Amino acid sequence: MQSDYILSEDQVNVFRHDIKPRKAKPRQSKAPATATEEDTLTWSKDVEEATPADGDVHHTTCTERWKAAQRDDLKRMWAIYLETGIFLAACRHGLIWWICDMVESGELAKYPLAIVNQALEVFKIRLGIGYDIGCSFTQTVAHSTLGPKAKENKLRFVVPAFHGYAHRRLCQLSFHPLLVTGFGLEDLETCERIFASFNGLAPTTRYSSQFHRHQSIDLYAQQHDDDKYSELSAFILNNYKQVQNILDELPSAIAALQSGKTSEETAYHQHIEAERRFLTERQSKEISYDTFACDYLQHLLEYREAKRVYDDAMEFILRNTGKFKSEQLEKRAHLMKQHAFENYERIQDMLHALELLHQDKIKTRWTPDMEEWKNAEVYLATREYQQALNKLEGLVIARLFELHKMGLSGTGYKMRTHINKALKTRCKAIQNALKKYNIAAQALNRQQLDWKAISTYGSLAEFELLHDSRSDVQKEPWADRTNREAASLSFKIERANEERVRLNVEISRLVDSMRSEESHLEACIAKLRADKSPLTTQVVGILAHRRRQNDVHRKRIQQAYRLPCYTGTRDLQESPNSASGSALEAAETVEDDQEFDADDDLLGQQQEGIDRFIGDLRFVTDT
Numbered sequence: 211m212q213s214d215y216i217l218s219e220d221q222v223n224v225f226r227h228d229i230k231p232r233k234a235k236p237r238q239s240k241a242p243a244t245a246t247e248e249d250t251l252t253w254s255k256d257v258e259e260a261t262p263a264d265g266d267v268h269h270t271t272c273t274e275r276w277k278a279a280q281r282d283d284l285k286r287m288w289a290i291y292l293e294t295g296i297f298l299a300a301c302r303h304g305l306i307w308w309i310c311d312m313v314e315s316g317e318l319a320k321y322p323l324a325i326v327n328q329a330l331e332v333f334k335i336r337l338g339i340g341y342d343i344g345c346s347f348t349q350t351v352a353h354s355t356l357g358p359k360a361k362e363n364k365l366r367f368v369v370p371a372f373h374g375y376a377h378r379r380l381c382q383l384s385f386h387p388l389l390v391t392g393f394g395l396e397d398l399e400t401c402e403r404i405f406a407s408f409n410g411l412a413p414t415t416r417y418s419s420q421f422h423r424h425q426s427i428d429l430y431a432q433q434h435d436d437d438k439y440s441e442l443s444a445f446i447l448n449n450y451k452q453v454q455n456i457l458d459e460l461p462s463a464i465a466a467l468q469s470g471k472t473s474e475e476t477a478y479h480q481h482i483e484a485e486r487r488f489l490t491e492r493q494s495k496e497i498s499y500d501t502f503a504c505d506y507l508q509h510l511l512e513y514r515e516a517k518r519v520y521d522d523a524m525e526f527i528l529r530n531t532g533k534f535k536s537e538q539l540e541k542r543a544h545l546m547k548q549h550a551f552e553n554y555e556r557i558q559d560m561l562h563a564l565e566l567l568h569q570d571k572i573k574t575r576w577t578p579d580m581e582e583w584k585n586a587e588v589y590l591a592t593r594e595y596q597q598a599l600n601k602l603e604g605l606v607i608a609r610l611f612e613l614h615k616m617g618l619s620g621t622g623y624k625m626r627t628h629i630n631k632a633l634k635t636r637c638k639a640i641q642n643a644l645k646k647y648n649i650a651a652q653a654l655n656r657q658q659l660d661w662k663a664i665s666t667y668g669s670l671a672e673f674e675l676l677h678d679s680r681s682d683v684q685k686e687p688w689a690d691r692t693n694r695e696a697a698s699l700s701f702k703i704e705r706a707n708e709e710r711v712r713l714n715v716e717i718s719r720l721v722d723s724m725r726s727e728e729s730h731l732e733a734c735i736a737k738l739r740a741d742k743s744p745l746t747t748q749v750v751g752i753l754a755h756r757r758r759q760n761d762v763h764r765k766r767i768q769q770a771y772r773l774p775c776y777t778g779t780r781d782l783q784e785s786p787n788s789a790s791g792s793a794l795e796a797a798e799t800v801e802d803d804q805e806f807d808a809d810d811d812l813l814g815q816q817q818e819g820i821d822r823f824i825g826d827l828r829f830v831t832d833t
């Protein structure tokens with residue numbers, strides 16, 4: 211038996227030697243250790259260094275972030291559930307294209323390459339694919355044997371809308387589906403949802419042989435696709451309704467944001483270009499802090515503090531000699547002085563050693579009135595600010611992923627409880643990081659953030675701007691908050707118009723395919739009947755099943771026809787009973803209620819924030 215879904219090991223191994231695993235970049239700073247991270251690491255002892263981003267020789271920060279997010283995302287934990295794990299690709303309607311069995315742990319480049327190869331064979335030109343690390347993987351494909359073929363067929367990768375928030379702004383400008391022409395209103399998070407649903411299969415295949423495992427996966431995928439076929443028209447109708455909403459509401463919202471603006475301030479495509487230029491330029495001359503000056507100043511400050519403590523202890527003893535209430539108190543005071551002196555001496559030795567080592571740079575010991583000291587102070591404050599900002603940003607993004615995973619249907623109760631616990635820990639961590647950030651920001655006279663903005667994720671896109679030390683950036687039209695908001699709304703309208711064109715194509719294709727499949731099956735039945743074949747009842751059953759699904763499709767398509775913004779052809783004749791929507795309502799499935807800790811107000815609030823946030827992001831409603 212050969213499954214249509216599963217790519218064989220041979221098909222995958224063609225790309226085994228395409229990309230050399232690159233050496234891991236040495237970590238600059240240790241990532242914050244959180245409860246989740248430690249838990250996850252104990253689950254995965256075999257940390258695989260090779261990744262599908264290996265072709266990206268420029269070491270973009272995105273790749274590093276992806277790895278970090280992957281840990282927090284508990285992806286490895288999911289992989290444990292699936293034993294060896296699978297790699298899959300699906301179309302935007304959730305129908306599965308192909309599945310690869312991951313033989314080695316971790317996502318090696320050969321799996322996505324094999325799938326991309328297959329997709330290019332089948333779909334050929336102008337294919338758009340969403341992948342968590344679409345940015346780095348673009349480089350991987352370009353450097354692989356698929357490179358010329360991908361270029362010729364104009365293959366385009368983007369980063370799924372939700373995952374986009376873990377990527378740098380510069381990368382988002384080129385890879386976020388909202389900003390890339392042609393991706394419509396697609397959020398490209400389909401695989402994430404399929405993967406979550408596949409976890410239900412894992413316990414039954416854990417101990418089976420490869421053959422039976424493949425058989426189960428194949429059966430599961432068939433059933434999954436049949437379900438998705440039933441939902442096809444719901445997907446189309448929902449997206450069409452989204453288009454309608456956007457075209458109804460956004461133009462007036464944009465007009466309100468644009469009032470009193472010059473034409474230069476509303477040229478949003480130019481804003482994107484200007485922002486890209488600015489960020490590229492900044493990346494090329496990344497501010498290098500004088501680390502030596504920072505370290506030396508830190509030592510000097512410690513030295514001064516130790517000296518102060520020792521002097522205080524000394525003075526206290528001199529002042530109180532002969533006046534101590536008890537012998538014990540006197541003893542303790544002397545002990546404290548002794549400790550302070552030892553500490554002072556230790557730091558002094560370190561300082562001497564440092565000064566000896568850098569004789570060329572330190573002529574005399576720095577004092578607060580010296581130019582070097584003042585410069586180093588600025589360096590130090592900036593470094594502390596940047597570190598606080600990085601930490602805060604990292605925590606907020608990690609939290610976003612966890613909340614997303616928790617809201618995902620198919621996430622088991624046990625896993626949800628686990629994530630819930632991790633979230634509570636992280637909540638406190640974020641509040642602490644926020645406090646530290648605000649102290650650092652105040653020292654530099656920079657914008658402070660509040661918990662509300664952080665918890666509703668309104669400020670995520672602004673993190674990138676906060677990284678910049680030049681305050682004049684804020685005056686650029688593209689950096690203005692209102693303009694940014696108006697820009698993203700105007701891009702939404704652009705994408706909505708693309709979506710409409712695409713949906714028109716999909717509707718007429720669906721109508722056509724229903725018609726031809728039904729008449730094909732009818733012809734088959736007629737022939738089988740004539741031959742008195744025992745297969746007749748089987749095929750009659752298949753047709754009846756399809757008809758039931760298609761009747762629902764036809765009703766939903768009629769609904770789409772009635773939308774004011776509908777611009778496609780109307781190939782489908784109005785059937786007499788199409789006005790009633792009873793069959794339709796019965797066919798809609800309701801997502802199971804998410805169980806949340808009701809008495810945890812903070813989490814509830816957070817979930818609301820994320821719901822709103824995701825609602826803004828993706829327009830495809832799950833049904």
Ligand SMILES: [Zn+2]
Pocket residue numbers: 272273345346369377378381382385
């Ligand atoms: Zn990226």
Ligand SMILES: [Zn+2]
Pocket residue numbers: 301302303304305
């Ligand atoms: Zn599809």
